[in-house]
Amino acid sequence: MKYNKEYFDHYTERRGTRSIKWDGCNKKFGVDPDVEMIPMWIADMDFKCPEEVIEAVTEKAREGIYGYSTREDSFFEAIAKWVEKRYLWKVEKDWIIFTPGVIPGFTVAIQTFTQPGDGIIVQTPVYYPFMDGVKNNGRTLVENVLIEKDGVYTMDFQDLEEKAKNPFNKLLILSNPHNPVGRCWTKEELERLGNICADNGVLVVSDEIHGDLIMEGYSHCAMSGISEKIKNNTITNYAPSKTFNLAGLQTAYTIIPNDSIREKFQKGLNANRVFNMNWFGPVALETAYEKCQGYVEALCEYLKENLDYMEAYIKEYIPQIKMIRPEGTYLVWLDFRKTGMTAEEIEDFVVNKAYIGADLGSWFGKPGEGFIRLNIACPRCILEKAMERLKNSFCEN
Ligand SMILES: Cc1ncc(COP(=O)(O)O)c(C=O)c1O
Known part of the structure; x- marks a missing residue:
């Protein structure tokens, strides 16, 4: 199959699939179950795996x-x-x-x-x-x-x-x-x-x-x-x-x-x-x-476009945070140290104000304090929603 932007742009509902990233998010961060969090923690992707893999696994499953x-x-x-x-x-x-x-x-x-x-x-x-x-x-x-x-x-x-x-x-x-x-x-x-x-x-x-x-x-x-x-x-x-x-x-x-x-x-x-x-x-x-080599190439291209979008958005609307653009991985390390908040306040802000499930900087050791890690392996629509939430949360702060 030929992979393109549309494949990765497609939103697949993951709630109710036993996904720890989605179904385990509110519990992990101690947020009320009724709140619609945006899960950008833990490193799996919100994209379907390659069609060829889905077919091969389905065939194997049919053996019963x-x-x-x-x-x-x-x-x-x-x-x-x-x-x-x-x-x-x-x-x-x-x-x-x-x-x-x-x-x-x-x-x-x-x-x-x-x-x-x-x-x-x-x-x-x-x-x-x-x-x-x-x-x-x-x-x-x-x-x-x-x-x-x-x-x-x-x-x-x-x-x-x-x-x-x-x-x-x-x-x-x-x-x-x-x-x-x-x-x-x-x-x-x-x-x-x-x-x-x-x-x-x-x-x-x-x-x-x-x-x-x-x-x-x-x-x-x-x-x-x-x-x-x-x-x-x-x-x-x-x-x-x-x-x-x-x-x-x-x-x-x-x-x-x-x-x-x-x-x-x-x-x-x-x-x-x-x-x-x-x-x-x-x-x-x-x-x-x-x-499925073609899948990897199209995926990296999509991730690059997500990074371009995010970098431009942060520069324009949330300049108080600094994005450390990754050379590899789909994980973005965001520096919140210039916001004036303490490490604890930053983590509370992201989880309980922006309602984003993120890997918190302090989890990565003391040198991670003041940072947040976001997983951007998601369709652009999810990333856009997360960026908007972050911006609005800063406006209300
Ligand atoms: C650096 C690194 N190593 C290992 C893992 C997890 O590996 P596995 O699920 O194969 O145990 C991750 C997942 O996020 C990772 O980022």
């Missing part, structure tokens, strides 16, 4: 028995081809391990390669399940805070080097591209980080789940594709879930070129018995990766 499934070669072949074509990284099929999600991918790595109390480095403000994974497993959270200057985020390598040199710190979880600040890290930045970690015995877990959602003028650099040294010290987690809106199918994968790291990781997965595949997931992944 949803038992345990085999691990077919075609699944690993489809992944290897996608990774080589999209991220220019040639991987061997044997390096690929099925996981039921990118989150289990990094939590199993935490459990397998570190001991309780060990330090794990994350680059805050960052996707909060990284921090939950560290704390829930009794490890110590070590922050390598990103540097923000005039809305541009970079890595603090001096601080990273100091932290990597400390033998107490064993692992680093990288968000590449970065959620929530939207940076597509360059090869130079990743190489520097990768070498610092490899030289100091800090294992890197690279979360590249947003690696297909790249805006014009930028590219995704696969951490492991940089050099032999980095490849041998990196675990990479991917999934088709963000790209094709398949999060509910619990299908992801981890790529580990280093044999001994891979064997240990596999044992860690086995210890938790987290290896059964979802009945529909592999069919969806193979169809998406083999037939």
